[in-house]
Amino acid sequence: MLEIRHLSKTFKIDGNKENxxxxxxxxxxxxxxxEFVTIIGGNGSGKTTLLNMIAxxxxxxxxxxxxxxxxxxxxxxxxRAKNIGRVFQDPMIGTVAxxxxxxxxxxxxxxxSRPTIRWGLTAKNRIRFEAELAKLxxxxxxxxxxxxxxxxxxxxxxxxxxxxxxQRPDLLLLDEHTAALDPxxxxxxxxxxxxxVSEHLLTTIMITHNMKDAIRYGTRLIMMSEGHIILxxxxxxxxxxxxxxxxxxxxxxxxxxxxxxxLSK
Amino acid sequence: MxxxxxxxxxxQQGLIWAIMALGVFIAYRVEDIADLGAEGAxxxxxxxxxxxxxxxxxxxxxxxxxxxxxxxxxxxxxLLHTLLKIPSLLAGIITMVGFYSIILRVLGxxxxxxxxxxxxxxxxxxxxxxxxxxxxxxxxxxxVIALFFLLYWFFGTxxxxxxxxxxxxxxxxxxxxxxTNVMIVLGLVISNALVAMSGAFYAQQSHYADVGMGRGTIVxxxxxxxxxxxxxxKRSFKNTLISVILGGFVYFLIIDxxxxxxxxxxxxxxxxxxxxxLMIAWPLLKKCLNRPSQLVKNGLKKFFRRRPRKAAI
Numbered sequence: 034m035l036e037i038r039h040l041s042k043t044f045k046i047d048g049n050k051e052n053x054x055x056x057x058x059x060x061x062x063x064x065x066x067x068e069f070v071t072i073i074g075g076n077g078s079g080k081t082t083l084l085n086m087i088a089x090x091x092x093x094x095x096x097x098x099x100x101x102x103x104x105x106x107x108x109x110x111x112x113r114a115k116n117i118g119r120v121f122q123d124p125m126i127g128t129v130a131x132x133x134x135x136x137x138x139x140x141x142x143x144x145x146s147r148p149t150i151r152w153g154l155t156a157k158n159r160i161r162f163e164a165e166l167a168k169l170x171x172x173x174x175x176x177x178x179x180x181x182x183x184x185x186x187x188x189x190x191x192x193x194x195x196x197x198x199x200q201r202p203d204l205l206l207l208d209e210h211t212a213a214l215d216p217x218x219x220x221x222x223x224x225x226x227x228x229x230v231s232e233h234l235l236t237t238i239m240i241t242h243n244m245k246d247a248i249r250y251g252t253r254l255i256m257m258s259e260g261h262i263i264l265x266x267x268x269x270x271x272x273x274x275x276x277x278x279x280x281x282x283x284x285x286x287x288x289x290x291x292x293x294x295x296l297s298k
Numbered sequence: 299m300x301x302x303x304x305x306x307x308x309x310q311q312g313l314i315w316a317i318m319a320l321g322v323f324i325a326y327r328v329e330d331i332a333d334l335g336a337e338g339a340x341x342x343x344x345x346x347x348x349x350x351x352x353x354x355x356x357x358x359x360x361x362x363x364x365x366x367x368x369x370x371x372x373x374x375x376x377l378l379h380t381l382l383k384i385p386s387l388l389a390g391i392i393t394m395v396g397f398y399s400i401i402l403r404v405l406g407x408x409x410x411x412x413x414x415x416x417x418x419x420x421x422x423x424x425x426x427x428x429x430x431x432x433x434x435x436x437x438x439x440x441x442v443i444a445l446f447f448l449l450y451w452f453f454g455t456x457x458x459x460x461x462x463x464x465x466x467x468x469x470x471x472x473x474x475x476x477x478t479n480v481m482i483v484l485g486l487v488i489s490n491a492l493v494a495m496s497g498a499f500y501a502q503q504s505h506y507a508d509v510g511m512g513r514g515t516i517v518x519x520x521x522x523x524x525x526x527x528x529x530x531x532k533r534s535f536k537n538t539l540i541s542v543i544l545g546g547f548v549y550f551l552i553i554d555x556x557x558x559x560x561x562x563x564x565x566x567x568x569x570x571x572x573x574x575x576l577m578i579a580w581p582l583l584k585k586c587l588n589r590p591s592q593l594v595k596n597g598l599k600k601f602f603r604r605r606p607r608k609a610a611i
Contacts, residue, residue: 088473109477110472110473111471111472111475111476111477111478112475114472114473114474114475115475119473121469121473125467126467126469126470127470127473128467128470129462129463129466129467129470130466130467131466132459132462132463132466136459139456139459140459140460140463140471140474140476141474143456143460143474144474144475145475148455148456148457148459148460148476149455149456149457150452150455150456150457151455151456152451152454152455152456153454153455153456153458153459154454196474197473
């Protein structure tokens, strides 16, 4: 499904070699169809960089990425988006604030196909959009003409989630998509995520720094530190993971546990 | 004050510059690019139209040629920006400077009048209505109304919505598989084509083209956008389009009143600058106007210190 081979990425800060920051160091990873992978790690562990490399936001230094057996290493971000759905940490990024919910959804509905000069908003599509929004049970279906900017952060994340899956993606990338929300809203969005992922049987990668979420959701857990994968468990082994166990693994990797992870314990 | 002049000049100028304002609107508001290349597209459109008319080409085709020339400036600026990664503001300035020479090449000298007795785009309606002035207003009215419907339709199509998304949120646009570079090129081509079209009409109204006639034109476009949005609102895309068109009238009303009050025409550019400053600072000024009592009670210093705290809530 997703094959990552010897992926490396170094960010150059000021041209001085000693100041370069290694974000990913020779990462290899295979994700199978239908897996729901949670990635956990502290700030600067490389987890967001890994997701951005998969989505094609920046070019990689070395290595290859293949999706569905097709090498996508040199394919541009907007072309990869045909097969990849994304939800971002910042609720402002997933939607266009000055456009209506319907217009935002019409864009997502066309994801992967070339836009035409047909009028984008049709009554037929609107019924489909309303049905998808109704499934969220947040009352968004009655706000289809509202500008997305008028929605709350949680509502915008829920909308982005629906948009990412309106055309079934081969791969769903969630970049700490509940981190900017209050705990109650974060819970609602997480539950929606789980429902949507299992309903569409989506292959998913979710970044989080919430250990509880990382353990509770998904079928496989990967822990990253300083550009390396330091833990990769799935199946029964993952189900038996505890927060204390995770902290132990973290310490044994010689990594200091970041504050934001401790707080979310 | 000559109200007849005020009204007629406002209509005529407002309609011609409404097209300019629509062009600047697409670059500045929709694509979020302050495209100074418009100051090259305007005189280029005017020059191409005048030379085409003088060469005996029919007025409609002369305007089409001007539009195509404008599209070329937009293409040039946007390729500088997307392919060569030159910052958009700089790319526009480069276009403006570079096209100065091209406009001189087109004209052959700095200023070329339309040969006397040559038909312009306004001639058919002028002879139909039997009035030079109303002929221009009627022609421009039809063009502007047609453009409004055309643009409103276009920005509702899939490409149009993708274009708007690109200007507002590039990360989202890319995640929805939109080729943002293509959209930037398309947006600037349409924008500059409209600006050049406005230049072509302006040249036929004033019967000449001048290499320097682009100077300050983007400020007129921006002023029309700001004034229109402030007076007529920007609740929806349709509402904003109408506001931008009507903004041209407001702008020329202000300019004409200033001229009627015996303002020195040489000071007009300064007035333009002041209008822009006032319009951009409008949200801040409105706060002052809404709460004058606070201003009197607390004084300027305290009044402005209150703002950030208010905004944080």
